[in-house]
Amino acid sequence: MPTFRRIFAGRAAILMFHEIQQDFRSELMTGTSVALFEHSLNWLRQEGWEIVSFETCLERLATDPGTRRYAVLTFDDAYRDNVATALPILERRNAPFMVYVPTGAPTRTLQSWWLGLREIFRSGDTVTIDAMDKRFHCPTFHEKMLGLYRVTEWIHQDYHRVAMLAPTFNRAGISLPALNEAYFLNERELQSLARHPLASIGGHTASHAALSSLDVLSARAEMADNRCYLEQLLQLPVRHFAYPYGGARACGPREAHLAKEVGFSTAVTTRHGQVSDLKSNHFALPRVGVGGQFETRARFEARMSGIQSAVHMLLGSKR
Structure with missing residues (x-):
């Protein structure tokens, strides 16, 4: 060292x-x-x-x-x-x-999409990301982490995709303003x-x-x-x-x-x-x-x- x-x-x-x-x-x-x-x-x-x-x-x-x-x-x-x-x-x-x-x-x-995605994977054992046309079966902790990682990497490939997550958040009842209130000063x-x-x-x-x-x-x-x-x-x-x-x-x-x-x-x-x-x-x-x-x-x-x-x-x- x-x-x-x-x-x-x-x-x-x-x-x-x-x-x-x-x-x-x-x-x-x-x-x-x-x-x-x-x-x-x-x-x-x-x-x-x-x-x-x-x-x-x-x-x-x-x-x-x-x-x-x-x-x-x-x-x-x-x-x-x-x-x-x-x-x-x-x-x-x-x-x-x-x-x-x-x-x-x-x-x-x-638009704290990363908080929204985390909340979806934390709370559900099956997560559908409409914009990816993909469903994640994630009942275990490891599968939740892996699913979140994959969607996050998909966003990082093209940041215009952030706006495409809105239907997923709406269907899951995810409120980004509420998450902002919970997590940010x-x-x-x-x-x-x-x-x-x-x-x-x-x-x-x-x-x-x-x-x-x-x-x-x-x-x-x-x-x-x-x-x-x-x-x-x-x-x-x-x-x-x-x-x-x-x-x-x-x-x-x-x-x-x-x-x-x-x-x-x-x-x-x-x-x-x-x-x-x-x-x-x-x-x-x-x-x-x-x-x-x-x-x-x-x-x-x-x-x-x-x-x-x-x-x-x-x-x-x-x-």
């Missing part, structure tokens, strides 16, 4: 979380368990990573030529459990963090969080749309309107941004240009990687995701230590 870390690990790592789930299994293992969350924070400290705010990380990379490594903790979407579950853990460690907030979460207008709670000394708030678009699927004016409006909403609500500057979905299908050079044009200082993706120095593109920063159905402590440690980067480089050199 130390050898890999010296060669392949970056000077900074931006960790990405979504939900920090008390009952990981009942949520079909879609977020990060409390046990893994605590392990990741403990491991960072034990291995010499200093957990700092986004602003401090950028400042240290610019002014500190040494070998210290910095970790930035980020949470996407503003889930209630970021406050109820994660915040006490972060407070005990005095660990700063960033929460990226789409306008539609606190306003309850978000409201405006008052977000205002309270923004005043916490460890917290920073970033933008995440108005509707959580895949920006690459929109025309340029609409994509720009998604960023600008979200920043304006958050700054008016919180009475604080909002300098940092996260692309929804964040992969190659969802954002690229055009979106990086728009993020800079709108006035953000940084923008993060979901592409795996660490930050080697200040010369990294501040509008296409990689992150290290922590959580999901296939996550383990060993996999987390391998990614943070540079083993995954080493494997990618090795495979790339053989092609």
